[in-house]
Amino acid sequence: MINSILRFGLIFILLLLLQVLLFNNIQFSGYVNPYVYIMFILLLPIEIPSWLLLLLSFATGLIVDFFSGSPGMHTSATVLTGFVRPYVLRIVAPRDGYESGSDPSMMIYGFRWFFAYTLFIVLVHHTTLFYLEVFRLADFFRTMLRVLLSTLFSMTFILLIEFYRRGK
């Protein structure tokens, strides 16, 4: 128990540092802003109680908001992400279900499963985030392009990190 709290605490801090120090500073033509910190929500244990998942999502968003000076924006997106995660897990569930007490990792459930799972979650998060940032429907398709491009980049980085984790 204490072991896993420590482990997730470490993951949390590492991802936040990566996000705040590295990815928040990436400028790529105004269309691409990768948000890698949601990997924390991705990696929490499958059987985590929903209320805890929601609270952790809320805390994650709040801290990222704090660093990027946009109160509420990331928080809204992460809380929604935390809310839909159990449903996404149900949609992408492997045929013989999940092993009890396992983490949603590429090592256990394979690349294809992890890819689908990440894609759903990242799409939900980025769509909410970017439309909240623009906060009007006038540039609907341009915002959609930003969502898709950023999703592509976030996915790439998340998969790379996951591969690295598997390698260890």
Added chain:
Amino acid sequence: MRNLLNFLARYNNLIIFLFLEGIAFYLLSTRNNYHNSRLVNGVRGMTRGIEKRINNTKSYLSLHEINENLAAENIALKNSIAKLVRRESSLFFSVDDSLHKQQYLHSSAEVIENSINRQKNFFTINKGESQGLKVDMAVISANSVAGVIVGCSKNYSVAMSLLNLDFKLSARIKSNGYFGSLSWDGRDYRYAILSEIPQHVLVNVGDTIETTGYSAIFPEGEFVGTVSDYEKFGGDFYKITILLATDFKKLHFVDVIGNMKKTEQLQLEKLFK
């Protein structure tokens, strides 16, 4: 009571979710200038639409009365013209008031926080209310337009950068005086778009673009940039790409310009809008 408890137990996730999402939206709509103003304007826009309709109907019903009033007023005016024509020469007199001739106040400041990679960019400068800065003052960098102050604290001010989708500026082509609306399209921080210039106007690459001073924020004739490209856009207008004179990536020392006669101008204009 049991039913209530059952209900809570069954939907506890949804309730927690709605509660947390509520907090997030509360933060979003109260702590962010941009989102707050969008919401307030949205609500105001809705009520304004309804009020307008009611007003239209009302004014249609009272047209007869208005017509009578106008006719009566016409006669009164005609009478007064007849009286005035005789004394026309004494109607106008000039006032020369040297005390109120100064219109613009200048103050220098330093940029301490800046961004160019968002769709709504803002920058912060190191002077505020204590130094006499106010909302809606113009910010200029080395004689070219940089932004407008949108919020002041005691010693700091936040300015909306020209690189902001909400930034609109009345600008004109210096050589022939035709004016249009300048805004940023969210793509490249070095370029902005000048629209509403009709196609019969002669435009050349390299033409100087300057402010018009119509908005009462920027003084007349401040440098904005030069024409880098133009194309025919839609039916009658050009879409002119402007190479901005200000390099927002190295914005550092800026001048803040306040218009002392702004309130006077706006109040007067309000009467006719």
